[in-house]
Amino acid sequence: xxxxxxxxxxxxxxxxARGWAHIGILRALEQAGIVPDxxxxxxxxxxxxxxxxxxxxxxxxxxxxEIDWWDIVRYMDLRRGGVEGERLxxxxxxxxxxxxxxxxxxxxxxxxxDLFTGREVWFQEGSLLEAVRASxxxxxxxxxxxxxxxxxVDGGLVDPLPVSLCRALGAxxxxxxNLNGDIVGRHFGGRSPRLVTPSPLLxxxxxxxxxxxxxxxxxxxxxxxxxxxxxxxxxxxxxIHIMQDRITRARMAGDPPDVVxxxxxxxxxxxxxxxxxxAIAAGMECVRLHLPxxxxxxxxxxxxxxxxV
Numbered sequence: 001x002x003x004x005x006x007x008x009x010x011x012x013x014x015x016x017a018r019g020w021a022h023i024g025i026l027r028a029l030e031q032a033g034i035v036p037d038x039x040x041x042x043x044x045x046x047x048x049x050x051x052x053x054x055x056x057x058x059x060x061x062x063x064x065x066e067i068d069w070w071d072i073v074r075y076m077d078l079r080r081g082g083v084e085g086e087r088l089x090x091x092x093x094x095x096x097x098x099x100x101x102x103x104x105x106x107x108x109x110x111x112x113x114d115l116f117t118g119r120e121v122w123f124q125e126g127s128l129l130e131a132v133r134a135s136x137x138x139x140x141x142x143x144x145x146x147x148x149x150x151x152x153v154d155g156g157l158v159d160p161l162p163v164s165l166c167r168a169l170g171a172x173x174x175x176x177x178n179l180n181g182d183i184v185g186r187h188f189g190g191r192s193p194r195l196v197t198p199s200p201l202l203x204x205x206x207x208x209x210x211x212x213x214x215x216x217x218x219x220x221x222x223x224x225x226x227x228x229x230x231x232x233x234x235x236x237x238x239x240i241h242i243m244q245d246r247i248t249r250a251r252m253a254g255d256p257p258d259v260v261x262x263x264x265x266x267x268x269x270x271x272x273x274x275x276x277x278x279a280i281a282a283g284m285e286c287v288r289l290h291l292p293x294x295x296x297x298x299x300x301x302x303x304x305x306x307x308x309v
Contacts, residue, residue: 008298009038009171011163011257012045014156014244015179016138018265019044020276023061024283025177025261026052032291034300036175038107040166042155045177046110046135050128051096053108059095064276072273089133098129107169110135111155111162115144120158122165138240160244163257173298174257177283180245181262237270259297261286 010029012022022045029035041049051060075088101108102125110123112134123131134145134152144151155162166174230238252260263286268275287294294300 006172007037007170008034009040009166009169009174010036010049011161011166011174011176012039012041012049013161013177013179013248014043014045014154015265016044016270017272017275018179018263018268018279019048020064020273020279021179021263021265021283021286022048022177023057023064023276024280024285025263025287026057026283027061027280028284028287029175029294032287032294034294034298036106036171038166038169038171040109040111040162040169041135042111042160042162043136043138045162045179046155047092047132049108050110050132053104053106054096054099054128055105056096061276061280063091063095064273065280067276068274072271089129092132093129096128098127101125101128101131104128109162109165109169111159111165112137112145112147112152113155113157115151115153118158120155121147121150121152122168124169156240156244158247159251160248161251161257163252164255166257167255175259175261175294175298176252176257178248178260178262179265180241180248181260182264182266240270259290259294261290 010026012019012025015021022041026036026048039049039053041047048057048060051057075091101123108124108128110131112121112123112131113119114121121134123134130145130147134147135155136142137145137152138154138156142154144153146152159165160180161176161178163174163176166176263279263282265279265282268279272279
């Protein structure tokens with residue numbers, strides 16, 4: 001009897017700018033001969049997962065490592081209710097062409113949240129870019145997306161680490177990438193992690209964006225008194241981290257992955273999209289440290305391929 005080869009899945013979690021670590025994770029896994037067959041993603045995990053499942057991770061990486069603060073500003077096409085996201089998705093479309101999800105080289109799924117019912121919405125077919133845009137619609141930052149008569153927002157509100165979706169797509173074993181494992185409690189003690197990196201370009205932002213971000217200037221965060229209350233964006237980001245951490249723990253308790261990879265990313269803030277190289281390096285280092293565990297738990301043989309360094 002021919003034995004069935006277990007299908008390996010990878011669930012890429014939410015985490016805003018820290019999500020560039022997913023690129024490093026995927027790179028390092030492949031260098032070690034560990035190639036996922038199935039991909040699921042939430043929020044930034046859906047964006048990176050879409051590029052990977054469609055075979056365009058190279059083009060995504062080339063783009064994100066070149067992003068600077070001025071690029072971030074240009075992508076933030078402000079509208080009433082948040083960032084419209086059209087400029088960002090146009091740039092993403094130039095690197096990752098739209099396609100039917102069901103026609104991708106690898107099975108792929110993304111998670112969004114129905115704003116009015118609170119239910120999670122799984123994208124397993126249809127437009128790849130529509131799925132990504134809905135999944136990254138973080139409340140307070142990106143505008144919600146209207147899809148088939150429903151308003152959808154970020155999937156991280158209900159499923160920050162989509163292990164269940166990965167299994168539903170056919171994965172027998174699942175590697176879960178948790179970007180928020182070391183975040184909670186790191187914002188208000190001592191030196192705060194960056195939420196926004198200061199730059200002279202910030203002075204050119206619109207008044208609305210300045211109001212959103214001004215309380216998070218890195219120099220102000222380092223110099224403020226110990227008893228100074230956290231700024232608005234600090235409170236919002238910290239609350240999101242707490243919520244997603246607790247939901248992730250609860251979801252993994254009910255449907256645990258086979259391996260959890262949690263790169264150390266507390267030094268990167270919610271909007272540090274211009275620090276891709278740091279995040280990618282953290283992802284690769286995480287895989288390097290966990291290679292023995294990965295091979296043991298997944299029952300994988302030693303390989304001769306070059307391991308990540």
